[in-house]
Each structure stands twice: as C-alpha cells, then as structure tokens.
Amino acid sequence: MVMMAKQPKQRSTMALIEGQDWNALLQRVGSHQDKDAFSALFAHFAPLLKGFLMKGSNLDPEQAEELVQETMIKVWRKAPSYSSAQAAASTWMYTIARNTRIDWLRKHAKISQQTDELIAEDLFDENEESSPFTSLIQTRNSKNIKDHLGDLPQEQLQVLTLMYFQGKSGQEVADELSIPLGTVKSRVRLALQKLKLKLSPNGESTEAYAQ
C-alpha cells in the first residue's frame, strides 16, 4: 500500500524469516497483509499441518491439502486479530486447524440439519481477554513442554496424539486401543503432570481423572 515502507519492511521480514520468528511473522501478516511473511509461514506450517491432519486419520492427501489450504486462508483472514502476547503462533494455528477440521467433517457428514450455520469458531468463541497471568502461564508452559515432551512414555504420547491429532475423545481412544476409559484418563493426567502444564486446581478434576 505505502510504497515508501516497502524497503525496510522487506528487510525485516527477511530477518524474521531467517530467525524463524513465527509469532512476529504472523503479526506481520496481520498488520501489513505481508505475503512474504505469509509464504514463509506457509512453507513452515503447511507440511506440519498436513502431517498433523493425516496422522492416523482417514483423510487422503488431497483432502488433507484442502484442509491445509482452508486453514491457511483463515490464518490470513484472522491474522489482524492475532496478538503474540495472547498466544504463540503454533497454538493459534492449532486452534484454527482444529476448527477447520470440525467444520469440514460436519460439512461432509451432511447430516446436521438446522445448525448448518453454526461454525466451530462460534461454538468455541475464543476472543476472550487474557488475565494478567496469562502470558506468565504461557511462558512457563512453553518451557515445560519443550523440556519434557520428549520424556513422555510412549503410551502417554500415544493417547495425547490420538486425542489431539484426530480430535478423539477419551472414550473413543479407549475404544480404539481396547483399554478402559480410566486408563486413558490416567495416562492423560500423568502426561499433563509430567509436562507441568498449568491447569486450574479444580477440586474435582483429579478425582474425575482417577475414577
């Protein structure tokens, strides 16, 4: 839009790309409709998204790419509302991919009637304001996840992967692995503990998991 701004912007986009600073690049997409920044995000995240969506699912590669494209288009459209203070780019992308998959699966199921206009974004309605502690919690989480994700026992990682990658409920994972729901829940609980994820100390939550 503003020609004069083009040179310095390009340089710093390059620097961000070299530095793989995804948060800043995503912010740049939102503030400048910067297609170089978008392309860099695409190059990094599209293969991850495709791998993520296809893992263990029934999607064929074409369907997965359709979803990747949908996701990235939403990323572009929604980028102006992205703030790196609220979430890491990866968290934000995950959320959009999840919503895109939910909507896509519903559309292809073609059995929902009146609520066709209900989309996952409205269902989750995530434009919440963050608390003063939000970014502190996130910084801590991010370090803990980085430090401990690699240490998770295979069985715990497997359960998390089935839930997150395929959008399966605890019960569905239990059915798939032919193990009791209680076992699934305890694996999730142990994994979350090991990752030291900051979860609210709900009175009932630990019991509900242990049942």
Place this chain on the structure above:
Amino acid sequence: MIKHHPSTALLTDYTVGSLSVAPAVSVTTHLKYCQQCRDSVGSLKQLGGALLCEAEPAQISSDLLTQTLDRLDADEGEMALAEGASEVHEFELSDELKGIPEYLNQFLPRNGLNWRKLSSSVTVAPISVGETRYELALHKICAGGQTPVHDHNGVEYTVVLKGSFSDEDGMYNEGDFLTREPGDVHRPFATQHEDCICLSVLEAPIRLKGLGRVLNPFMRFQPS
C-alpha cells in the same frame, strides 16, 4: 467466586474438539465466567500447538502455495463487498435473561423461548442445536422452589447463569459448572430470594451405543 469447574478430562475433550455441540456449549458458557478454566484451556491448546510442531511434516504439492495466494487475491474482492453486510444477531432478551453471557444469544430461538412447566416450581425451555444425543435447555427454578427428585440415565452438565441453587452436596452460584453422573440422585432447590436460571445439558435418556455414534456424530464423522 466460582467453585465448581469442569473436570480436566472434560476440558481436554473440549480442547481437542471431541465434544458434541451441547456439552461444548456448556463448557464455553462456563469459560465466560471463569478465568481459571480459560487459562486451563489455553494451556491445553498450547500443548496442541507443541504437538503440531512435533508432527512429522508431510510433502505439500508444489502449487499449493500459489493456489492459496490466488484464493487470497480473489477473497480480497469478496471481502470488500461483504464488508458492512455482516448481520448482527441482536434481539431483546426478556428481563429475566438479562445478564446471561452474550455468547448464548446465537443459540436462542429468535421467536422467543418456549417455556413449559415441568413441576410447580420448575420451567424448562429447550434450545435446539441440531443434535439428538444431548438435550440442551434452560431451566428456571422459582425462588425457594424445589425440583422433583430425579436421577440420571445419562450424564448431566449444568451451568448456573443467574441466581443460585443448592442440593445435598452444596451451593452453586453464577458460573458454577456441575457434572452429574448417571445414577446420581439429587434434589436441587433455588435460594429464597431470587429465581435461578441454569443452562443444562442432559444426555438423551435413550443411549445409542455404537450405532448412535454413526447416526449422530456432530464432530466425529470419519469420511471413508
């Protein structure tokens, strides 16, 4: 002060997108009141982001980026046209519902809620979100009123939207989220001075096992 929250297991199912609509609506409604649980869901989403980054990258068709960029250009024209046309879903809430989370407006029938009497002190207004596995409804218990003793064939989630009520186990205030498991028997009653309005999600009395999942999967359809 909110004292009753969804379990971490439920928040995890919610975060990964495996809950069907009605339970998801009840969790989102609770989040509107509860910063703690918003942060918990934020943490669980962060884990999603981390797992996404750990995914094994899959080869992308060489022209997918170009195609995507082309669509963005085409979009820009459309978006400009659509600008200003966005419809605001606004309607007048009855006085008794004023103050409930705005989020719920999108689900309320536009021609008004259809309250029917369940007992002398309880009325119920169903909300349709297009699924049969769970029933979503608003319940109103008159001040001081008591619900009939009931037990549950399926799980029930309740979010207190206005007022408060008690049962044998405690007192529940605005924003509190309660889970009742099948077999729980309880008899809630509203506090004396005001009506209590709750959002409730009840698993359909007839449980469709196995087959139900195929007939009524809101979010879990696996295309073949």
